Amino acid sequence: MALSFILTDEQEEFRGLVKRFADEVIAPRADELNAEGVFPVDIVQQMGELGLFAIPFAEADGGMGADLTTLCLAIEEIGRVDQSLGITLEAAVGLGATPIAEYGTDEQKLQWLGDLLTGQRVAGFGLTEPGGGSDVVGATRTTAEVDGDHWVVNGSKVFITNAGTDITSVVTVLARTGEDADGRPELTSIVVPADTPGFSVAPKYRKVGWHASDTREVILDDVRVPLANTLGERGEGFRQFLATLDDGRIAISALAVGLIQGCIDECTRYANEREAFGTPIGSNQAIAFKIADMEVAAHTARLATHEAAWRRDNGLDYKRQACIAKLYSSEAAVSAAREAAQVFGGYGFMTEYRVGRFYQDAKILEIGEGTSEVQRMLIARDLGVGTS
Amino acid sequence: MKVIVPVKRVPDTAGDKVIDADTKTMDRDAGETVLCPVNEFAIEEAVKLKEATGAEVTVLLIGPDGAQSTIRKALSYGLDGAIQVTDDAISGSDALGTARVIAAALADVEFDVVIFGNQSTDARTSLVPAAVAELLDLPSLTYARFMEIDGDAITVHREHEEGWDVVESTLPAVVSVVEAINEPRYPNFKGIMAAKSKPLDVKSLADLGVDAAAVGAGDAAATMYAFEPRPPKAAGTIVTDDGSGSAADDLADWMEEQKFI
Ligand SMILES: Cc1cc2nc3c(=O)[nH]c(=O)nc-3n(C[C@H](O)[C@H](O)[C@H](O)COP(=O)(O)OP(=O)(O)OC[C@H]3O[C@@H](n4cnc5c(N)ncnc54)[C@H](O)[C@@H]3O)c2cc1C
Numbered sequence: 164m165a166l167s168f169i170l171t172d173e174q175e176e177f178r179g180l181v182k183r184f185a186d187e188v189i190a191p192r193a194d195e196l197n198a199e200g201v202f203p204v205d206i207v208q209q210m211g212e213l214g215l216f217a218i219p220f221a222e223a224d225g226g227m228g229a230d231l232t233t234l235c236l237a238i239e240e241i242g243r244v245d246q247s248l249g250i251t252l253e254a255a256v257g258l259g260a261t262p263i264a265e266y267g268t269d270e271q272k273l274q275w276l277g278d279l280l281t282g283q284r285v286a287g288f289g290l291t292e293p294g295g296g297s298d299v300v301g302a303t304r305t306t307a308e309v310d311g312d313h314w315v316v317n318g319s320k321v322f323i324t325n326a327g328t329d330i331t332s333v334v335t336v337l338a339r340t341g342e343d344a345d346g347r348p349e350l351t352s353i354v355v356p357a358d359t360p361g362f363s364v365a366p367k368y369r370k371v372g373w374h375a376s377d378t379r380e381v382i383l384d385d386v387r388v389p390l391a392n393t394l395g396e397r398g399e400g401f402r403q404f405l406a407t408l409d410d411g412r413i414a415i416s417a418l419a420v421g422l423i424q425g426c427i428d429e430c431t432r433y434a435n436e437r438e439a440f441g442t443p444i445g446s447n448q449a450i451a452f453k454i455a456d457m458e459v460a461a462h463t464a465r466l467a468t469h470e471a472a473w474r475r476d477n478g479l480d481y482k483r484q485a486c487i488a489k490l491y492s493s494e495a496a497v498s499a500a501r502e503a504a505q506v507f508g509g510y511g512f513m514t515e516y517r518v519g520r521f522y523q524d525a526k527i528l529e530i531g532e533g534t535s536e537v538q539r540m541l542i543a544r545d546l547g548v549g550t551s
Numbered sequence: 552m553k554v555i556v557p558v559k560r561v562p563d564t565a566g567d568k569v570i571d572a573d574t575k576t577m578d579r580d581a582g583e584t585v586l587c588p589v590n591e592f593a594i595e596e597a598v599k600l601k602e603a604t605g606a607e608v609t610v611l612l613i614g615p616d617g618a619q620s621t622i623r624k625a626l627s628y629g630l631d632g633a634i635q636v637t638d639d640a641i642s643g644s645d646a647l648g649t650a651r652v653i654a655a656a657l658a659d660v661e662f663d664v665v666i667f668g669n670q671s672t673d674a675r676t677s678l679v680p681a682a683v684a685e686l687l688d689l690p691s692l693t694y695a696r697f698m699e700i701d702g703d704a705i706t707v708h709r710e711h712e713e714g715w716d717v718v719e720s721t722l723p724a725v726v727s728v729v730e731a732i733n734e735p736r737y738p739n740f741k742g743i744m745a746a747k748s749k750p751l752d753v754k755s756l757a758d759l760g761v762d763a764a765a766v767g768a769g770d771a772a773a774t775m776y777a778f779e780p781r782p783p784k785a786a787g788t789i790v791t792d793d794g795s796g797s798a799a800d801d802l803a804d805w806m807e808e809q810k811f812i
C-alpha cells in the first residue's frame with residue numbers, strides 16, 4: 164500500500180483507451196451537442212460498452228471490480244474534451260448507481276443495477292430542494308408517508324442530474340419520513356422509478372454551462388412506490404448521502420483536472436500557432452506564464468485528486484482530503500478557464516471553441532456536490548476550528 | 552474454429568520514422584511503438600468470428616522482448632491467447648525472413664484461418680501474407696474487404712482498383728484484410744484487465760526448428776542500398792475561383808490529369 168505516483172500498466176492502457184475514445188468520438192461532436200443542448204444517448208451507451216459505468220463496482224454486481232482512482236482517470240479524460248459527458252459519467256456512477264450498490268438489497272441490485280452498470284440506463288440522486296442544497300437536513304421538505312405497503316412521496320427536487328433523459332431508470336430521493344426523539348427530521352432514501360405515475364420532470368433549465376448534461380427539476384406528486392424501494396433502513400438517508408458526497412467530491416475534482424488539462428492542450432497549440440506583432444503569441448511571457456500556471460494547477464489538482472482517491476481505495480480516512488481536492492481543483496479550474504479564454508482572445512468568448520465552452524462549464528464545479536464554502540466549512544470543522 | 556491473427560509492433564504512426572544509418576533498418580526504439588493500426592481490422596474480423604461461432608483467437612507476434620505491451624494491447628480486444636516468437640537471430644529480417652518465421656510458428660499449431668492486415672504502417676510491403684500462404688501451401692485470399700466463413704468454405708471479396716473479385720476456397724486458408732472491411736470497435740476495461748492473465752507462449756527459432764541462418768539480416772533476400780528522407784512537400788496547385796464557374800472545370804481537369812477521376 165506504499166504511496167506510488169505510478170499508475171499500473173492496466174490503468175495506463177485504460178487511460179489511453181478513454182483518451183482515444185474522447186478524442187475520436189466525443190470531441191468532434193462536443194460543440195454541436197452543447198450548442199443544441201442534446202443529451203447524447205448513443206455516446207453514453209458507447210461509454211457503457213467501454214465499461215466506464217461499471218468501473219468501481221464489485222464483479223459480483225456486474226462491475227469491473229476496480230477502484231475510484233481508475234474511475235477518476237476516466238472522468239478526467241472525458242472531461243478534458245467535454246465536461247457535460249464527464250458529469251454525466253460522474254453523476255451516473257457516483258450519485259445514480261453507487262447508493263444502490265452500496266445500500267441496496269440483492270433484489271434492488273438485481274432490479275436496477277445491471278442496466279446502470281452497462282450504461283444502457285442512467286440514474287439520479289435527488290437531495291437538493293428549492294429551499295436549499297448546502298443545508299440538506301434543514302431544507303428537505305419532500306415527505307414520504309406510509310400507506311399500506313407503499314410510500315406516498317410528495318415534494319420537489321431541483322437541479323437533479325440525469326433525472327430526465329430518455330434512458331433515466333430511477334431517481335433516488337431523500338425524503339422526510341418523520342422526526343427523531345429530539346425533533347430532528349428523519350430522512351430516508353427511496354428509489355423512485357422514472358415511470359411511476361406522479362413522477363415528472365420540468366423542461367430543461369437554461370443553464371450557463373454543462374449544456375449537453377441533463378439537469379431537471381423533479382416533481383413528486385402523490386408518487387406511490389413499494390416500501391421495498393427503501394434504500395437501506397428507514398432514517399439512514401442522512402448518513403448515506405454524506406458518504407455518497409465524500410466520493411463524489413473526489414470525482415468532481417477529477418472532472419476539474421480534466422477541464423484544466425483541456426485548457427492546457429488547447430492553449431499550448433494555439434499560443435504556438437496564433438501570431439500577433441509578427442511572432443507567435445506564446446513567445447510573450449505574459450501568455451506563456453498563463454499556460455505554465457495552468458500546468459502547475461493541473462499537476463497539483465491531479466495529485467490532490469489521486470491522493471484522496473488512493474486513501475479511499477486503501478481504506479484510510481479521506482473526508483478532509485476529498486474536500487481539499489474538490490475545493491482546490493474546482494477553483495483552479497475556474498481560473499484556468501478564465502485565463503484560457505484570455506489566451507484565445509475574441510475566440511475565447513465563442514462557445515464553439517473548447518476554451519469558451521469550458522469558461523461556461525467551470526463555474527458549476529465550485530457549486531455542485533458541496534460549494535466551496537461548504538468545503539472550507541468542513542475542512543475547518545475537521546481541524547477543530549470554532550468548536551470550543 | 553481456431554483463428555490466428557499475426558500482429559506487428561510499429562512506430563507510432565503519428566511520429567516521425569527514424570532509420571538507423573549503420574544497419575539501414577528502422578530504429579524501433581526511437582519513439583513510441585503501437586499495435587499496427589491495420590491489425591485492428593483483422594482483430595475485429597476475428598472478434599466477430601468469436602462472437603458468431605465461439606472461435607478461439609490467438610495473436611502471433613514476431614518481435615523482441617519489449618513487444619509484450621503490443622501483445623497485451625491486442626489481447627485487450629477480448630482474444631484468447633498469444634504466441635510470441637523472439638530470437639536475436641530474427642533481427643534485421645526482411646519480409647521473406649519474417650514470413651518464414653510466421654510460417655514455422657503456424658506450422659506448429661492448429662488453425663482454420665489466419666487473418667493478416669494487408670500491410671503494416673511502417674514497411675508497407677504487403678508481401679508477408681502471400682509469402683506465408685505460399686510457404687504453407689495454403690489458399691491465399693488477400694486484400695479482403697469482406698469475408699465470410701460457412702462450414703469449411705470461405706468467401707472473400709478481394710479488393711482491386713476497379714472493384715472486387717469474389718474469391719472462394721476451403722479452410723484452412725490465409726486471409727489479409729483491408730481497412731474497408733469493418734469498423735473496429737474499441738477494447739473495453741474488462742478486456743484490458745483480462746489481457747494480462749491470458750496465456751502467452753514464447754518460442755525461439757530452435758523451438759520451431761527454424762535454421763537461424765535462414766532468417767535475419769544475413770539471409771535477407773532484399774538488400775537496402777540507400778535511403779533518403781522524404782523530400783519536402785512541393786507547393787500545391789492553387790485553383791482560383793473568380794466567380795465565373797471556370798474553377799470547377801479547372802479542378803476537374805487537374806483531377807483527371809492526376810488520374811483521380
Ligand atoms: C448543474 C447542476 C447539477 C446539479 N446536480 C445535482 C444532483 O444531481 N443532485 C442534487 O441533489 N443536487 C444537484 N445540484 C445542486 C447542487 O448540489 C446545489 O446547488 C449546491 O449544493 C448548493 O445548494 P443551493 O443551490 O441550494 O445553494 P445554497 O445552499 O442556498 O447556498 C447559497 C450560497 O450560500 C453559501 N452558504 C450556504 N451555507 C453556508 C455556510 N454555512 N457558510 C458559508 N456559506 C454558506 C453557499 O456556499 C452558496 O454560496 C446541481 C446543481 C447544478 C447547478
Ligand SMILES: Cc1cc2nc3c(=O)[nH]c(=O)nc-3n(C[C@H](O)[C@H](O)[C@H](O)COP(=O)(O)OP(=O)(O)OC[C@H]3O[C@@H](n4cnc5c(N)ncnc54)[C@H](O)[C@@H]3O)c2cc1C
Binds near residue numbers: 448
Ligand atoms: C542555486 C542556483 C542553482 C541554479 N541551477 C540552475 C540549473 O541547474 N540550470 C539552469 O538552467 N539554471 C540554474 N540556475 C539559474 C536560475 O534558473 C536563474 O537564476 C533563473 O532563471 C533567474 O534568472 P536570473 O538569475 O538571470 O534572474 P535575475 O535577474 O536574478 O532575477 C530577477 C528577477 O527577474 C525576473 N526574471 C528573471 N528571469 C526571468 C524569466 N526568464 N522570466 C520572467 N521573469 C524573470 C524574476 O522576477 C526575478 O526575480 C540556478 C540558480 C541558482 C541560484
